[in-house]
Amino acid sequence: MFEQTAGSHVVELLKAWNVDHIYGMPGDSINELMEELRKEEQIRFIQIRHEEIGALAASAYSKLTGKIGVCLSIAGPGAVHLQNGLYDAKKDKTPMLAIIGQVSSDLVGTDSFQELKMESLFEEATVYNRRVQKAEQLPDMLNQAIRTAYAESGPAVLIVSDDLFGTKIKRDKALTSPAYAKPNIRAGEDDLQSALKLLQAAKKPVILAGKGAAGGTAQVLAFAEKLKAPLIASFPAKGLIPDDHPHNLGQLGQLGTDPAEQAMKETDLLILAGTAFPYRDYLPDDVPAIQIDVDPKAIGKYYPVLVGLVGELAPAAAWLTANLGDKEDTFLLKYQEKRKEWHDTLQSDMTKETERLQPQHVIAEVQTILERDAVVSLDVGSVTLWAARYLQLTQQQLVVSAWLGTMGCGLPGAIAGKLAYPDKQVVSLLGDGGFSMGMQDYVTAVKYDLPMILVVFNNQKIQLIEHEQEEMGHKATETELANIDFAAFAHACGGEGYTAKTRSELRDVLAKAKVSRKPVVIDAYVEDSAPPS
Missing domain, CATH: 3.40.50.970 (Thiamin diphosphate (ThDP)-binding fold, Pyr/PP domains)
Structure with missing residues (x-):
């Protein structure tokens, strides 16, 4: 059996989760953890001047890398400042952790200086939101918070009275592990066959791809090429779907292009690939639709679909590509010409x-x-x-x-x-x-x-x-x-x-x-x- 502070356990676990930097601002309800971080060389502390910037940076880091972004703050005003970044991570579905100090554990509930009921404050903004009651809980709750952030693709908040970080706890064995096993979700064979029938019958298919294409760009592009379909990217997928690809008509909606809008009006089959595009006014009035998404809650959320493929986009696109027959390219060629005219117009504007x-x-x-x-x-x-x-x-x-x-x-x-x-x-x-x-x-x-x-x-x-x-x-x-x-x-x-x-x-x-x-x-x-x- 060995004894060490709960805060030192936190630092060890963060390293085990491959956290190498934290955004934050020190203060009197987080200083025990700051002391542990001071002694640690593998985790870089990035001192920001406003907690909102730290939370937004943690969210952005996660979006860029897929790894959890971490920030911390004091109780009260510092915690309030985190809200914008937490909501950003929640809305854009990216894992994030905020470790938030609280007044001393013997003062919680007494309306002490800078005390807020933070569990209520963060309930809507998070996928995990808990206050640690005892120091012995802290290591296991930290593991649970990070695992939930990854599993549910959103921000986790762990609220800890600062005295708990400095409390020594005895541990003779680990109760939980700092590990997340990512599931490999594959669309069902019957659903893939149903989607294939719609694809074979379509004369004017259009693919609307979203950020679900991350890690599967090659498969999505190969699918579009085999289907002979124009490809439209949601704005978060800009760059994931290369702007210079000959099938790419650009974005849709207020941020979109004329060719993309026109193709949507003319299509006879909409394929929503890794996106739950929410702007209904820019989608067709009434055409058959296939939606591919790893989240079953997203299927049909903003547009009625005939076939839902619940699974990762890359393998689903690869299966459909492999099983598709030959398709005519008349519709695609028409919109590639419109695409060229559009790009010529943009070039003229810029020159x-x-x-x-x-x-x-x-x-x-x-x-x-x-x-x-x-x-x-x-x-x-x-x-x-x-x-x-x-x-x-x-x-x-x-x-x-x-x-x-x-x-x-x-x-x-x-x-x-x-x-x-x-x-x-x-x-x-x-x-x-x-x-x-x-x-x-x-x-x-x-x-x-x-x-x-x-x-x-x-x-x-x-x-x-x-x-x-x-x-x-x-x-x-x-x-x-x-x-x-x-x-x-x-x-x-x-x-x-x-x-x-x-x-x-x-x-x-x-x-x-x-x-x-x-x-x-x-x-x-x-x-x-x-x-x-």
Whole structure:
């Protein structure tokens, strides 16, 4: 039998779960755990300036790697700040762990300083949400929290009074293990045969692929090629489905393309491949549908389907490809021609010279310095629409707050990207509104020597909201933003900052940013152009 603190057990288990860094801010209800982390060399503590950034970074890290992202905070205000990142992980179905301090165990329930009833606070935002009552419970509850996060693809919260971390506990044997056995889920033979009949009969099939294509891109592309079907990617799948693939018509919906929208109106069979696309108005009115998803709850959730294939996308797509007969390519050829016309239009937009710098010009110039294996962290706002339309991703990874759609996700996504892949180029595209929501943590990138390129589309307004107000017939209200000199801010923080007001200036500063070994902010003043629709 041996005796050690519960906090030291936590550190050992986190290492066993392959956790190598944690985002957080120390404080009086987490300091016993901080002492254990101080003594540990294999887990890097990333001190953030705002807990929301830490939670969003943990969520982004998980989206990029598939591994659990971890953050921590004190009780009370620190815990409240985590909510946005937790909801982001919940909505985008990615594993995450938040270890949250609580007031001393003998004060819980007395309405002590900074005490909140955090079990209630986090109930909707999590897939696991428990308060540790005794130190002896902590190791096993930590294993359970992480295992549940992986199994249910969402965030877990473990609430621990700080004194419990410092309490010594006796253990002569382990009760649980730090291991998760991922199931291999395969679609049933009968369902595959039913889907095959629909595919053989279809004359105008369209595949709408989502982030379920992760790890199975080759199989999805081979399926589309054998089916002779146009391929549309949900926005979270941008980059997973290469934009330069000849079957890819682009995205669908508000962020979509004309060819994708037209193909959806004409199709006679919809194949939902690894997506539960929620925007019903952009889907066909009434056509047969096949849906492939590893989660049975997603089948038919937003669109009525004739055949549901519950299983991983890659093996299902491979089986269908192997068993499909020859198909005509008339429908595909028609939309490949439309695709070419669309791309010619986009290219014309990007090359057209104007007096003032346009958002699409910024995208075009970024494209020239973007490396093939780069991580692109995209913020939410009108910049999302510009990137969806004009940015071409082939082997790059995109990270974004997709379903929650929270502004301010671009910088934490870039921080997570650089920590996940230190040798890869990291580029973030941000609006001035989104960047200013969490710009204080630019100093975090500087402090930890995380080279990255942050391109701020500066139009001095919350442009997407203004556009929405005007589309509703209202006068734009409270959308103007006081200007910030983002380049000067970057210099003040110890990084590099540049201002670009013309295309040639932008080209010059991007070249400097590409070879810099510091985090670089490019303050790109763009014309107030209406977002693409």
